[in-house]
Amino acid sequence: MENLIEELKKEIIETLNLEDINPSDIKEDEPLFGEGLGLDSIDALELIVLMEKNYGIKLKDASEGKAVFGSIKIMADYIEKNRTK
Amino acid sequence: MAKIAQYSYINEKVHKIGTKDETIIISEEELAENNILTLTYRKLDLNYPKFFKMDNLSKIGFLNSEMILKNYPALSDEEKKNTSVICFNRLASLTTDKNFENTIFDQNNFFPSPSLFVYTLPNIVTGEICIRNKFYGESSFYVNEKFDSKQMEGIILDALQTSDNILLGWSDCINSQIVALMFLITKKGTVKMQNFNAQNLEYIYKKFF
Numbered sequence: 001m002e003n004l005i006e007e008l009k010k011e012i013i014e015t016l017n018l019e020d021i022n023p024s025d026i027k028e029d030e031p032l033f034g035e036g037l038g039l040d041s042i043d044a045l046e047l048i049v050l051m052e053k054n055y056g057i058k059l060k061d062a063s064e065g066k067a068v069f070g071s072i073k074i075m076a077d078y079i080e081k082n083r084t085k
Numbered sequence: 086m087a088k089i090a091q092y093s094y095i096n097e098k099v100h101k102i103g104t105k106d107e108t109i110i111i112s113e114e115e116l117a118e119n120n121i122l123t124l125t126y127r128k129l130d131l132n133y134p135k136f137f138k139m140d141n142l143s144k145i146g147f148l149n150s151e152m153i154l155k156n157y158p159a160l161s162d163e164e165k166k167n168t169s170v171i172c173f174n175r176l177a178s179l180t181t182d183k184n185f186e187n188t189i190f191d192q193n194n195f196f197p198s199p200s201l202f203v204y205t206l207p208n209i210v211t212g213e214i215c216i217r218n219k220f221y222g223e224s225s226f227y228v229n230e231k232f233d234s235k236q237m238e239g240i241i242l243d244a245l246q247t248s249d250n251i252l253l254g255w256s257d258c259i260n261s262q263i264v265a266l267m268f269l270i271t272k273k274g275t276v277k278m279q280n281f282n283a284q285n286l287e288y289i290y291k292k293f294f
Binding site: 016038042043045046052 | 203
């Protein structure tokens with residue numbers, strides 16, 4: 001799980017072009033949206049694509065993302081349980 | 086008579102950026118570490134993380150507008166309401182269009198990128214500048230074969246009927262070399278400023294490119 005969290009942090013930084021953010025800046029329990037990282041709705045769509053491309057997870061309902069992206073820890077937990085690759 | 090209050094440029098080929106008053110030469114050592122757009126962002130000491138999410142066309146327009154506005158007295162809220170952003174280029178959003186196409190080209194690796202898709206229109210750059218500065222005037226983008234100062238003059242004179250200030254931009258990427266110029270045109274200029282007309286636009290363009 002720890003490895004997956006670190007992997008996800010790096011993928012998020014790279015995919016969302018978070019130039020001035022380091023993996024250590026992303027706290028495991030902090031919300032990914034609304035504060036801190038300053039992510040927007042396009043970033044949410046990019047994360048949905050990232051989950052499908054890298055882990056074979058297709059979110060059936062876009063609103064499901066709101067819960068899944070609650071924090072990096074929640075996201076990693078969801079991926080661990082649902083990944084197909 | 087409208088005046089050219091300030092201008093800024095980015096010329097990647099000769100590693101220069103600057104304004105009417107100042108030229109900054111980017112060294113080979115700096116360019117080995119970063120591209121000219123990121124280096125300009127750092128040199129301007131900006132804090133706008135959204136910059137890194139923009140495509141190159143928007144980054145170019147954004148940086149030129151920042152260089153101009155840093156070198157011009159701050160616009161009041163009232164002035165911002167009447168400030169327009171009008172840009173021109175030759176290749177529209179072609180580079181981003183191609184990058185987006187690469188995400189949908191292979192049916193077995195079909196993952197359309199939302200963040201690339203939003204920049205597959207060149208006029209996004211004028212929107213980015215308006216959002217950043219809270220400009221509420223005209224926002225438009227024209228695609229032309231070349232830097233046509235006569236046509237620019239006509240369009241800007243029309244826009245000056247309803248705007249007090251206009252950021253007029255030209256940006257292109259030829260063989261991956263950025264050629265970008267932006268002017269601040271104002272109705273409230275001083276006698277020391279150059280007159281706004283096609284000849285002066287052409288003269289300044291040829292001075293840098």
